Amino acid sequence: MLELRQVTKKVGAATHIEDVSLVLESGSLNVLLGPTLSGKTTLMRLMAGLDTPTSGDVFMNGAKVTGVPVQKRNIAMVYQQFINYPTLTVYENIASPLRVAGVNHAEIDRRVRQAAELMRLTPMLERTPLELSGGQQQRTALARAVVKRADLVLLDEPLANLDYKLREELRAELPRLFAETGAIFVYATTEPTEALLLGGNTATLSKGRVTQFGPTTEVYRRPADLITATTFSDPPMNTLRATKSGGAIALADGATLPATGRLARLGDGAYLFGFRPHDLHLEPGAGDTIAVPATVAITEITGSESFVHLDAPDGRWVGLMHGIKPIEIGARVEVRLDPERFFVFSADSGRAVVTPPAAAA
Amino acid sequence: MSTGATKSIDTGRQPGTPTAASAKARGFVAPPKLRRPRHLGWLVMTLYLIFLLLPIYWLVNMSFKTNVEITNTFSLWPNDPTLRNYRVIFTDPSWYGGYINSITYVVMNTVISIAVALPAAYAFSRYRFLGDKHLFFWLLTNRMAPPAVFALPFFQLYSAFGLIDTHIAVALAHCLFNVPLAVWILEGFMSGVPREIDETAYIDGYSFPRFFVKIFMPLIASGIGVTAFFCFMFSWVELLLARTLTTTAAKPIAAIMTRTVSASGLDWGVLAAAGVLTIIPGALVIWFVRNYIAKGFALGRV
Numbered sequence: 001m002l003e004l005r006q007v008t009k010k011v012g013a014a015t016h017i018e019d020v021s022l023v024l025e026s027g028s029l030n031v032l033l034g035p036t037l038s039g040k041t042t043l044m045r046l047m048a049g050l051d052t053p054t055s056g057d058v059f060m061n062g063a064k065v066t067g068v069p070v071q072k073r074n075i076a077m078v079y080q081q082f083i084n085y086p087t088l089t090v091y092e093n094i095a096s097p098l099r100v101a102g103v104n105h106a107e108i109d110r111r112v113r114q115a116a117e118l119m120r121l122t123p124m125l126e127r128t129p130l131e132l133s134g135g136q137q138q139r140t141a142l143a144r145a146v147v148k149r150a151d152l153v154l155l156d157e158p159l160a161n162l163d164y165k166l167r168e169e170l171r172a173e174l175p176r177l178f179a180e181t182g183a184i185f186v187y188a189t190t191e192p193t194e195a196l197l198l199g200g201n202t203a204t205l206s207k208g209r210v211t212q213f214g215p216t217t218e219v220y221r222r223p224a225d226l227i228t229a230t231t232f233s234d235p236p237m238n239t240l241r242a243t244k245s246g247g248a249i250a251l252a253d254g255a256t257l258p259a260t261g262r263l264a265r266l267g268d269g270a271y272l273f274g275f276r277p278h279d280l281h282l283e284p285g286a287g288d289t290i291a292v293p294a295t296v297a298i299t300e301i302t303g304s305e306s307f308v309h310l311d312a313p314d315g316r317w318v319g320l321m322h323g324i325k326p327i328e329i330g331a332r333v334e335v336r337l338d339p340e341r342f343f344v345f346s347a348d349s350g351r352a353v354v355t356p357p358a359a360a361a
Numbered sequence: 362m363s364t365g366a367t368k369s370i371d372t373g374r375q376p377g378t379p380t381a382a383s384a385k386a387r388g389f390v391a392p393p394k395l396r397r398p399r400h401l402g403w404l405v406m407t408l409y410l411i412f413l414l415l416p417i418y419w420l421v422n423m424s425f426k427t428n429v430e431i432t433n434t435f436s437l438w439p440n441d442p443t444l445r446n447y448r449v450i451f452t453d454p455s456w457y458g459g460y461i462n463s464i465t466y467v468v469m470n471t472v473i474s475i476a477v478a479l480p481a482a483y484a485f486s487r488y489r490f491l492g493d494k495h496l497f498f499w500l501l502t503n504r505m506a507p508p509a510v511f512a513l514p515f516f517q518l519y520s521a522f523g524l525i526d527t528h529i530a531v532a533l534a535h536c537l538f539n540v541p542l543a544v545w546i547l548e549g550f551m552s553g554v555p556r557e558i559d560e561t562a563y564i565d566g567y568s569f570p571r572f573f574v575k576i577f578m579p580l581i582a583s584g585i586g587v588t589a590f591f592c593f594m595f596s597w598v599e600l601l602l603a604r605t606l607t608t609t610a611a612k613p614i615a616a617i618m619t620r621t622v623s624a625s626g627l628d629w630g631v632l633a634a635a636g637v638l639t640i641i642p643g644a645l646v647i648w649f650v651r652n653y654i655a656k657g658f659a660l661g662r663v
Contacts, residue, residue, distance in 0.1 A: 048564065050560055050563075050564075069563070070560070070563045070564055071563055071564075071566050071567070071568065075564060076564065077560070077561070077564050079557050079561075081555065081557060083555065083557040083558055083561050084561075085558065085561075085562075085576055085580075086580060087576070087579040087580055088576075096562075096565045097564075097565040097566055100565055100566035100567055100571075101566055141561075144561075144565070148565075
């Protein structure tokens with residue numbers, strides 16, 4: 001069990017990590033999700049012991065390890081860049097942590113070959129890392145993390161520099177590989193989709209703070225605040241400003257709608273309605289009681305889906321449409337929304353007030 | 362194999378012709394090819410080599426001549442080739458001793474410079490500390506003063522410690538120039554190694570010394586080689602300090618060469634042979650690091 005207690009990391013005047021408290025259970029898979037510069041790597045380095053926190057403490061299985069050098073901790077780490085020892089063969093690269101630990105030769109050989117088999121590196125064992133493809137180099141780094149049987153395995157965007165096909169393959173395999181070891185598995189990523197595919201727990205990071213930590217689907221369905229919802233949505237969640245007074249809700253563009261259903265239970269005040277791109281419709285569907293005029297700014301076609309970027313009264317919105325939509329840029333459209341699908345955030349604090357029913361999210 | 366290649370070139374050319382013709386018909390005309398003065402190329406190269414190699418050739422030429430031939434006749438190659446000059450050098454201790462002295466202090470200096478510069482360069486490359494950039498630049502300013510400036514303080518200092526006329530005195534004096542250079546070159550090579558490799562080694566459990574020797578030094582082996590070459594080169598050619606700090610026991614070969622005037626005049630042939638032998642070690646060392654020298658001149662920053 002790894003515990004961070006009110007950990008803060010400052011470098012000069014800049015605060016990289018601010019007051020983070022987390023408990024990661026043994027044998028669990030934990031995703032750190034956040035945009036670049038949100039502090040994912042710094043947090044991992046603090047967990048690893050490569051950096052020491054400015055204040056706060058780190059506990060491993062109940063023992064305080066703040067300031068204990070990384071050599072004395074049983075951890076493994078894989079970077080986004082492919083980091084291997086260029087002068088050693090793939091075999092020696094994988095064997096490296098075992099050689100240092102003084103494991104006997106037969107055992108080293110057995111474990112290296114087993115890891116190489118898992119990572120499909122067996123034919124490359126006698127080559128040096130620079131003779132391998134990017135994917136093979138990263139698999140070498142992963143194999144080195146596997147053989148060590150570390151208590152804490154930190155993967156810092158390990159698949160970001162790999163091609164699409166290989167990413168899918170490794171992403172499916174990685175949790176399985178480490179699940180058997182009972183290690184605490186921490187995986188940093190910038191992509192919400194990757195977090196959802198991995199499952200486990202997710203901690204969303206924004207500007208050095210953990211905004212929410214919990215089971216991945218729970219964080220996705222019930223974001224605690226607007227920042228979490230925006231972080232955990234790709235493209236980011238669309239927002240609509242609204243003010244409720246009595247039985248009517250006034251939208252930013254002056255239109256009003258009756259407060260029905262779940263919205264009826266809101267107290268009077270200013271709110272931000274958030275909705276995911278796939279809940280933005282251009283043709284009226286069941287329950288779409290709100291119509292907002294907008295102008296098409298950009299359309300992106302990814303094959304079977306289209307992203308439509310719209311200039312709405314509340315700024316830029318993005319809608320996800322199935323199929324390829326022949327929408328002209330500059331066209332005036334009516335955006336249809338279902339208020340039952342809204343995430344409702346307080347306009348002042350950004351805290352979530354109402355989230356859509358779980359089954360529908 | 363060769364016929365296959367020819368064939369593929371031919372087939373490649375044929376479809377190109379109609380395209381070019383149609384392009385011309387549509388008004389597109391390829392710009393005229395620049396005519397390179399290829400027939401003059403050899404001349405430039407020859408002139409270049411003659412100017413570059415003439416002094417060296419003349420030195421080698423002289424080293425195989427007798428003094429009589431050198432002073433009395435003009436000949437492009439030795440009329441009466443002799444090995445007497447070389448024999449003098451290899452049999453007279455005051456001559457070959459000079460080479461031994463030079464090589465001794467040069468090797469000592471190279472070893473000391475690299476041993477001192479490796480940790481320093483690592484610190485400059487990996488850590489941020491107060492005034493690091495200023496200190497790093499200040500190191501190089503040591504190279505900006507002519508050696509003559511330091512001759513007096515060194516002489517006085519080494520006299521006080523009884524180090525005059527020892528190899529270590531010259532080796533240490535040359536460190537003043539070579540350590541800064543070595544730090545600069547090595548820092549460049551070290552900064553080319555990602556910091557994550559250091560961290561991965563620590564995570565694997567390597568202690569710092571073990572990581573440095575087993576992982577890091579092999580990674581910058583070419584940098585160490587280039588640095589050794591530069592230290593060797595500067596120490597090998599430096600004359601002023603080496604001559605000031607030695608009298609007889611550690612006198613370098615270059616100093617001996619400047620003192621060959623005897624009662625019978627100058628021994629031209631022996632002097633030329635000594636010159637040839639002085640070029641050889643440098644040429645040998647260059648051969649070993651030839652692939653990395655350009656990177657070394659750029660202080661490892663390519």
